[in-house]
Amino acid sequence: MAGESVTMTKLIATRDVYGETLARLGESSQEIVVLDADLSGSTKTNIFAKKFPERFFNMGVSEADMMGTAAGLAAVGKIPFASTFAIFASGRAWEQVRQSIAYPKLNVKIVASHGGITVGEDGASHQAIEDIAIMRAIPNMTVIVPCDGVETRSVIQEIVKYNGPVYVRVARGKFPVVLPEDYKFTMGKGMVVRDGKDATIIAMGLMVSHALEAAAMLEKEGLQIQVINMSTIKPIDRELIVKAAKETGAIVTCEEHSIIGGLGEAVASVVAEECPVPMKRVGIQDKFGQSGLAEELLVHYGLMPKDIEKAVKNVIEKSQSIRVKTLLL
Amino acid sequence: MRFFASLRMTSEGFRVTLRVRFLASLGMTFSCNCFSKIGVINHKKGVGILAKSDVELKPSNTSIDNLKKWAKQLRLDVLMMLNKAKSGHTGGSLSAADIVTALYFYKMRHNPKDPKWADRDRFVLSKGHAAPIQYAALARCGYFSPKELFTLRKLGSILQGHPDMKCTPGIEVCTGSLGQGLSMANGMALALRLDKRPSRVYALLGDGEVEEGQVWEAAMSAAHYKLDNLCAFVDFNGFQIDGAVTDVMNIEPLSEKWKAFGWHVIMIDGHNMGQIIRALDDAETIKSQPTMIIARTVKGKGVSIFEGKYQYHGVPPSDEELKKSFDELGVSADGWPEKVLQ
Known part of the structure; x- marks a missing residue:
C-alpha cells in the first residue's frame, strides 16, 4: 500500500525530476524541443539545454512569445515543452495558451514550476495560487499536478504519448515521496x-x-x-x-x-x-x-x-x- | 532585365525554378515559374465562377496583369462573402488583397491538392480579421469550393470569423487575437529549419496590430534566431477600428523600429504588384536576418466608397454598396448570387 510510505523521509523536488526526465526523453524522441523564458536554471530545463542545445530555445523574458513560438513548433510536428514559473505560464501567457495552443489543440506541453505558495521567500508576485483554476477553464486543456518525484517522472513520460496540450504544475520545494518506485501514472485517473x-x-x-x-x-x-x-x-x-x-x-x-x-x-x-x-x-x-x-x-x-x-x-x-x-x- | 534560377531539393525530388524578369521601371514585370514537380497550383481553378469578371487565367501565368486580375477577383469575393455574412472586416481585407494575391498566386510553393505537403511554404495571417481575403485566395487556388465562401461566419461553416486551422484546409494556425501570429510564424520557421526543409514562412500583420507588445517580443526572437526563412508584412493602411493609427497610438517610425530590432526592412507600395513580388524575391536572398516588408496600403482599396474609411474596418458592404462595387469593378450584378453559387 502506497500510504505506508508516508513514514519515508525521502524528499525530492518535482522540478528536478522534470528536468532529468525531459533530458532522458530527448534521447529517444528527436521531435522534443524545449523552450524557456530565462528561468531554465530554476525550471531545470537547463539539463536538456546542455545536452541538446540545438533543440533548446531560450526565449528571454517573454512568456507570451514563448507560448506562440511553441505553438508554431507544434504546428510543424514538434513536441514542444514550454517552461517557466507557474504564475507566468498561466497568468502572463494565458491568452496565448488559450488562442495559439489550446484552441487548435496543438501538441504543446506546458510544464510550469514554482506552483503554489511553497515558492516561499519571493512572495505573492511569484506564488501561483490560481493557475489550476485558469488552466482548467480552457477547453482542450489537460491539467496535471503530480504529488511527488516518482509521479512526476511518470507524468512527463506519459504526456509525450498524448497528442494535445497539457499543463503540468511542478514545485520549487522538495516533497516527500509517497508513491512506490514502480508507480505508473494514467492520465485522467485518480x-x-x-x-x-x-x-x-x-x-x-x-x-x-x-x-x-x-x-x-x-x-x-x-x-x-x-x-x-x-x-x-x-x-x-x-x-x-x-x-x-x-x-x-x-x-x-x-x-x-x-x-x-x-x-x-x-x-x-x-x-x-x-x-x-x-x-x-x-x-x-x-x-x-x-x-x-x-x-x-x-x-x-x-x-x-x-x-x-x-x-x-x-x-x-x-x-x-x-x-x-x-x-x- | 534579370535572370533568376534556383535549384532546390525537396522531399519529392528536385525543383528547378527559373525566372526571367523584365524589371519594373517600365511597369512591365513578367515572371514565370517552371516547376519540375508538384507544388504548382492550378490557376484554372475557380475560373468562370463569377460570370462577368472572368479573366483569362493560364496555369503558371504569374504575369503582373494576371496577378492584378486575381487580386480583383479576390476583392470581389471578399465583398460578396461579407455582404452575405452580414458581418466581418471589409477595409483590412481589401487593403491586403494585393499582398495575399502575390503570396498565393506568385510566391508561395503550396499544393491545394495536398494542403499538408511537408515542404510547403507557410502563411500566417496574423491580422486574422482579414480572414475573408485569405479564404478567397484559398478557394480560388482550389483548397475548397468557392461556394463555401458564402457560408462565412455561419454556424457549422468551415470558414470561421477568424482563421482556424482545425476547420479550413490551407490554414496553418489559429489567429484572430492580435499580436500572436508572428510568434507562431517564428516557431514554424525554427521547426522547418531544424528539419532542414526548404520551406519559407510568411506572415501578414496589421499596422494597428503592431501596438501589441507580443509583436515586439517576436520581433526580437526572430532576429535573435536569425530566421532568414521568415518574411513578414505590415499592411500599413493607416487605420484601426477607433480611427487613424497616428491618432489612436502612433507606431512611427515603423521601419526604424524593425531595423533596430535586427530585421531587413523593405518599404513598398502595397498595391503595386511589381513592387510586392520584387520585395518577395529580394527577401529570399537575405541571409541571417528575417525580412519585414512594410507595405503602404489604402484601407478598403479597390472600391472608392470604402477607400480610406476606418468606419468600414468591421462593417460589411450593404446590398446597395455591393451593387456600387460591382459597377465600379465593371462586373454585372445580374443573377447574383445564384449565378455565383452555380
Whole structure:
C-alpha cells in the first residue's frame, strides 16, 4: 500500500525530476524541443539545454512569445515543452495558451514550476495560487499536478504519448515521496493511496503527503480515512469521486491553491451533480500569498495535516448529523 | 532585365525554378515559374465562377496583369462573402488583397491538392480579421469550393470569423487575437529549419496590430534566431477600428523600429504588384536576418466608397454598396448570387 510510505523521509523536488526526465526523453524522441523564458536554471530545463542545445530555445523574458513560438513548433510536428514559473505560464501567457495552443489543440506541453505558495521567500508576485483554476477553464486543456518525484517522472513520460496540450504544475520545494518506485501514472485517473470508510480526502501535489499524515493521525482516533491522489485535475476522475462519496459519505479536498476554481471546486461539481455529501475544501482561502519560508506559509495558510484533520472531523460530523436527521424522518 | 534560377531539393525530388524578369521601371514585370514537380497550383481553378469578371487565367501565368486580375477577383469575393455574412472586416481585407494575391498566386510553393505537403511554404495571417481575403485566395487556388465562401461566419461553416486551422484546409494556425501570429510564424520557421526543409514562412500583420507588445517580443526572437526563412508584412493602411493609427497610438517610425530590432526592412507600395513580388524575391536572398516588408496600403482599396474609411474596418458592404462595387469593378450584378453559387 502506497500510504505506508508516508513514514519515508525521502524528499525530492518535482522540478528536478522534470528536468532529468525531459533530458532522458530527448534521447529517444528527436521531435522534443524545449523552450524557456530565462528561468531554465530554476525550471531545470537547463539539463536538456546542455545536452541538446540545438533543440533548446531560450526565449528571454517573454512568456507570451514563448507560448506562440511553441505553438508554431507544434504546428510543424514538434513536441514542444514550454517552461517557466507557474504564475507566468498561466497568468502572463494565458491568452496565448488559450488562442495559439489550446484552441487548435496543438501538441504543446506546458510544464510550469514554482506552483503554489511553497515558492516561499519571493512572495505573492511569484506564488501561483490560481493557475489550476485558469488552466482548467480552457477547453482542450489537460491539467496535471503530480504529488511527488516518482509521479512526476511518470507524468512527463506519459504526456509525450498524448497528442494535445497539457499543463503540468511542478514545485520549487522538495516533497516527500509517497508513491512506490514502480508507480505508473494514467492520465485522467485518480489513485487511492490509502483505504478507509469514514471519509475521503482528495488531494493534489504536496497535499497528498499532508493528507496521508492527517489520515494517520485520525487513525489513532479510530477513524479510517481514505486518501485519493487526484493528480489529473482535468479531465477529473468522476467515477472515483462518485465511488468515494457513496462509500465514505464525506469528502475533504486539499490543494496548495486557491479554494476558488481549483481541485476543490472540480470535485465539488461532481459531488453536487452525482452524489451530494458533506464537503470541505482545504486550500488558500481567497487570499494572496506572502514572503516567508515554505513551511511557515503552509502553517499560516492552513495547509498542514492538522488543518486537514480538523476539516475531516468537521465533514464527518455533518455527515453523521444528516444520517441522524434522515433516520428521524 | 534579370535572370533568376534556383535549384532546390525537396522531399519529392528536385525543383528547378527559373525566372526571367523584365524589371519594373517600365511597369512591365513578367515572371514565370517552371516547376519540375508538384507544388504548382492550378490557376484554372475557380475560373468562370463569377460570370462577368472572368479573366483569362493560364496555369503558371504569374504575369503582373494576371496577378492584378486575381487580386480583383479576390476583392470581389471578399465583398460578396461579407455582404452575405452580414458581418466581418471589409477595409483590412481589401487593403491586403494585393499582398495575399502575390503570396498565393506568385510566391508561395503550396499544393491545394495536398494542403499538408511537408515542404510547403507557410502563411500566417496574423491580422486574422482579414480572414475573408485569405479564404478567397484559398478557394480560388482550389483548397475548397468557392461556394463555401458564402457560408462565412455561419454556424457549422468551415470558414470561421477568424482563421482556424482545425476547420479550413490551407490554414496553418489559429489567429484572430492580435499580436500572436508572428510568434507562431517564428516557431514554424525554427521547426522547418531544424528539419532542414526548404520551406519559407510568411506572415501578414496589421499596422494597428503592431501596438501589441507580443509583436515586439517576436520581433526580437526572430532576429535573435536569425530566421532568414521568415518574411513578414505590415499592411500599413493607416487605420484601426477607433480611427487613424497616428491618432489612436502612433507606431512611427515603423521601419526604424524593425531595423533596430535586427530585421531587413523593405518599404513598398502595397498595391503595386511589381513592387510586392520584387520585395518577395529580394527577401529570399537575405541571409541571417528575417525580412519585414512594410507595405503602404489604402484601407478598403479597390472600391472608392470604402477607400480610406476606418468606419468600414468591421462593417460589411450593404446590398446597395455591393451593387456600387460591382459597377465600379465593371462586373454585372445580374443573377447574383445564384449565378455565383452555380
